[in-house]
Amino acid sequence: FQQAIDDYSEALKINANESKAFIGRALAHYHLGHADDALSDYAEAIRLNPRDARASVGRGLIYFSQADFQRAWVNFDQALRINPDDAQAYLGRADSNAKLGKADDAILDYTAVLRLMPDDVNAYYNRALLHHERGDIDTALADYEQVSQRIPPDAALSYNMACLLTQKNQLEAAFAQLEQALTLGGESIAATAATDPDFAPLRGDARFAELVRE
Template identity: 30%
Template sequence: MSQEYYNQGLEKLKQKNYKAAIEQFTHALQENPYFADAYRYRGLAYYESGDIYQAISDYSECLKLNPRNGEAYYCRALTRLELKNLPGSLDDIEKAINININYAAAYDLRGIVRRKQGYTTDAIANFKKAADLYLRQKDKENCRLCLEKIKQLQPKEYQTAIGQVTQESRHQQSKNQNLPIVSEDDYFTELLDKAERGDTPEALEDLNWLLLTDPQDGKAYCCRGIVRFKQGKYQEAISDFNQALGLDFRDAIVYRSRGKVRSHLGDFQGAIKDFNSAISMDPENTSVYVGRGNTYREMGNYIGAIEDYTKAIEYDSKNAHAYYNRGIAYTYIEEVQRAVDDCQRAISIFCEKEDWENYQTVLNHMKKFKSPSPEIQKTNDEVLRQRLLRLVGGHWAIAERLIEQAKHYYPGMSEEWYLETVIYDLERDKDDSN
């Protein structure tokens, strides 16, 4: 019979007939005084009808019968907040979260309490956690509300980074450099780590949901562009990076990532321009120098590539990728010993980091040096090639075209003769221009 009264009480509560609901829950408790949920829902009916103290009493009775009822702790915390009992409310929230670590509403409420206590940074962290959990639960509206609370509390410096201030503030932003795209505990870090592990569809789904919630989030567009790049969807990635920049999210990572995509698509000049922008914003970011170096190498500008890899190594002497890529660039200008030294250094660093996949990649590349071709063994040819490469500004593709032209006009000569002829012509033209 108590269950029947309880069900009728739930129906009355749903209809917002709180007085009738209280009567039905009271009948249920008279039949069964150990009915914990009847206390909890009668407490909710009391709360909604404005009887705060009676609501707290019922929530407490529920918790005596069921100390693991996280919803009862949350409801009592909400009621204590009405009484401005912030410590008591916070204590109940902590207990609710200990019972259910993914309790989105509890984090949301804790953010409200911490904001009232004057702890803005902690409040933002809680609203962010709540938004993350609501996003996972596909609760679009509550996620949006948490994001709005975050925006209201963000310091001006952060708002600058997402393009929500005046041009004067943007100038100040450029002086202080942009804030990092994400903090260590940020939801975006988790998404990018997920994509790095190969879970790109799941990461993409979460980002799509986030953009449905807040279509003006430039950071989310940037992250989705990175994920799409990892999926090989280069044109879609470019579109996302453009959207991020259009929303004034001008972090170095946007330009760096778009530069990589442009390089993959063969837009080398556009890639270089993006890498230059990234370097102007974050001049000590080694991955930008490696990315620009890779583009220079694709363009045949091996000297420019080597200079960028060297710059990356100056900032980070443990950058194995910079050593490996510089080794590859050295092979193109036939400085074999330097190439071997760089690859050996990369192998050593990858070994220290236990990055066995990249370790094996460099090791396989090293096998090419065991049996050098006759051209590499010709010391004089090597010197001439380096000399020619300097004359054409590091662009070996230009040098090759000049050599082919010489072969066309003077067939049957030695390789050394062609190199010397092209060098002579270039140096003569240079002297004439002076």
């Protein structure tokens, strides 16, 4: 990335008004952890070409990484005003909305991501988490199922599915998911499951005690 920074800097000596070079150098700075330099380059790119959504998205990603979720939201929103079909901007705005506690807006944005990128695992998973938190069991399970079809077995995913299946009284399916979660996640998952109120309906079954003890 340092070589890229040097190359873009040389290009800017020749043409200091090349917004794409500022964007490229900003991205290289970002990958090297030079957030302030990246923000400066993105700001210059936006000044030179306010219609290039990539600079706003890039700046939004930096603000998000700094937990400045409101500024991140503003930049992702600006990118979408420029390009309403920018999937990365929708994903960034969705994540920002979720962090800002705006679940309804986040769900709408994750849905927009999936319209543009139907196989995006992050959008499915994060939307599932929001539905899960709201108690929308069937909708959350449907999204978790989409995730499970696209990634290798995952402890957190199986655990969340086990919780929801228990709430639906689908206890055999819940046991299967919980067993997989414990196989993948080990003692930390077992300790959590042992006291999780979601699994109250399973505690009368000897299999539950055996699973969380292993």
